[in-house]
Amino acid sequence: MKLYNLSRVKLNNINPADITISIYGLGKMGLPLAGVFAKHNFKVIGVDINKKTVDSINKGINPVIEEKGLSSLIRKVTKTGFLKATTDGVEASKTSDIKIIIIPIYLDDKNNPDLSLLKDVVKKIGTGLQKGDIVILESTAPANTTLQVIGKMLEKISNLKLNKDFGLAHCPERISSQTAIKDIEGRLCPKIVGGSDLKTTRIAEYLYKKINKRDVISVQNPTVAELVKIWGEVYRDVNIAFANTLYLSCKELGVDAFEVINAANTNPYCRILTPGPGVGGHCIPVYPYFILKENTNNLLLNLSRQINDSMSTHVIYLAKEALKEKNIPLKDANILILGIAYRAGVKEVRKSPGIKIALELNSLSKTVYVNDPQFSKEDIEKLGFKYKEDFTKIDCIIITTGEKAFKKINWSMVKTQVKTKIVIDTKNIINKKALSNLGFVTKRIGYAK
Ligand SMILES: NC(=O)c1ccc[n+]([C@@H]2O[C@H](COP(=O)([O-])OP(=O)(O)OC[C@H]3O[C@@H](n4cnc5c(N)ncnc54)[C@H](O)[C@@H]3O)[C@@H](O)[C@H]2O)c1
Structure with a gap:
């Protein structure tokens, strides 16, 4: 059912099963969103360019296996028929009333936002766009992307007029991997919605009130919503x-x-x-x-980026200082980095501090090894690093994520394997006193010693 011209009363009494939503991007954030809308009885068409992802979902098999609760949700909503997936973005646009975009906007090698994935999706949506449709951007985007990029492209491709024939909103996702389903349902914060006009904002309110139990907060327009998120x-x-x-x-x-x-x-x-x-x-x-x-x-923003980026060099300085106490030059040291994910509990390496430290140490130390319980030996080797299962030959261990497994390390056992007893803890997870008693030299971020 087309929503744009419905009265407020009709909108609030509408049955979710009468609305078809297409969701573009079935990744770590998009698939949980598709699952949650389908769970609340909206008819959902998931769209992805990855055929393997689409085939897997249509078989009821969740491709984002690390996301808690997602496998059972996808099994359930594909069985009831509320979620179907396709690679055909134009057809999905033609057959849906609401289109939600949730693909990433990356930076290019000059740190400029790269809108190419987004523009590809908008082309497909625009080709199938019909009077009365609503388009929603959930991806985090630079200011004015919704109105100036998406709005203009949709008008040009479809020959329809924004705020007359169709509505456009930015409703940024504010969720995290591992808790995505609960976050979509309002675990941490309300949903922010900003429509291109009041009618669209009301429709976005209706939609997200169905799934976010906490609250929905409306802001004046999509640009405000973009800035809230950024x-x-x-x-x-x-x-x-x-x-x-x-x-x-x-x-x-x-x-x-x-x-x-x-x-x-x-x-x-x-x-x-x-x-x-x-x-x-x-x-x-x-x-x-x-x-x-x-x-x-x-x-302020430039300096903050520089300070946070320079912390990898500080970690290496701590390692160098600790090695000096054992009379080992950094260039002769075998280092073991514990943690290459960007944070504990996720299998994602984008801009990971562990990787930055490992790469910087590659040219400064003898050998750099890596271990992370989120990644297999093959995963780590594919990323170009040397995998290490044990602690033999190691002169310095650097912990870069707060993984549960790292918190449970048996240091009495490690002591018997390592060549030199040094631990650099960047996540405040070791017991310094216990390690000192075992003869380890330790350095920790957040402490003087
Ligand atoms: N992963 C996180 O922890 C996290 C957390 C908060 C916010 N976000 C944000 O969520 C948004 C989505 O990120 P994600 O982590 O789900 O990304 P992702 O890389 O896990 O998934 C993106 C999906 O989009 C698909 N895709 C790419 N181009 C497409 C196209 N033209 N048409 C259809 N599908 C296409 C890909 O095949 C992939 O399945 C981004 O704005 C991101 O910044 C991510």
Whole structure:
């Protein structure tokens, strides 16, 4: 059923099963979204260019296996017929009333946002667009992408008029891998919706109120919604850079930064985040560049990026200092990096601090080995690193993610395997005293020693 011209009363009484939603991009974020809408009885057509993904979903098999609860959800909603997948984006657009885009916007090698995947999707949607349709962008995007890029392209391709024939909204996803289903349903925060006009905003409100149990917050237009998402993420990049600066300053004074941060944060006006080995993933370190594209001289954002990126060099400095205490030059040391994902619990390496540290150490140390419970030996070798299962021959262990398995390491056993007893902990997960008692030299981010 086409929604754009429905009255408010009719809209609020509509049965979800009368609405067909096409969702473009069935990846880590798009597939959980498709599953949740289907679970709430909307008819969902999932669209992806990857045929293997589409075939797998149509067989009821979840291709994003690491996402909690997703396998049973996909099994269920494909069995009931509420979710079907296709590679035909034009046909999906023709047969759906609402089209949701949730593909990533990456940076190119000059850190400019690359809109090519998005434009490909918009072309297909535009070709099948009909009067009364609604198009929603969920992907995080630079300011004005929704109205100036998507809106203009849709009008040109379809010969239809925005805010007369169809509506357009930005409703940014604010969810995380591992908790995606619960996040879509409002575990952490309300849904932000911003339509190209009031009618579209109301439709977006109706839609997301069906799945987000917490709340739906409407903002004036899609551009405001874009900025809510981008600045919310940039806040974290800047705050982490602040925490890293605080740590480096405290270290010079011989003071533990964590003690300062924890005590300072007892004031409700103070919310300092955690220092660490850098910021990874395809969100926090990427979105500042969405702003820097237009606002290249933004001192705060540029500096924050530089500070967080330079933490890998600081980790190597800590390793060098620890090795010096054992009279081993860095160039002769065998290093084991524990953690190549950008954070614990995910199998994703985009802008991973562990990888940055490993690459920098490749030319500075004798050998760099890698282990991460999220990745198999083959995965690690495919990424170009040497896999290591045990601790033999190792002079220095560097922990870069807070994986559960790393928290449970039996250091008495490790002590019997390593060549030199050194641990650099960038995630505050070791018990320094216990390791010192075993004879380890330890260095930790967040502490003076
Ligand atoms: N992964 C995360 O933890 C995370 C967290 C928060 C936000 N996000 C954001 O969510 C959005 C989606 O990211 P993701 O992690 O799901 O990406 P992803 O890489 O896991 O999946 C993207 C999917 O889109 C498909 N695709 C690419 N081009 C397409 C096209 N032209 N037509 C149809 N399908 C196409 C790919 O085949 C893939 O299956 C992005 O805006 C991202 O920044 C991701």
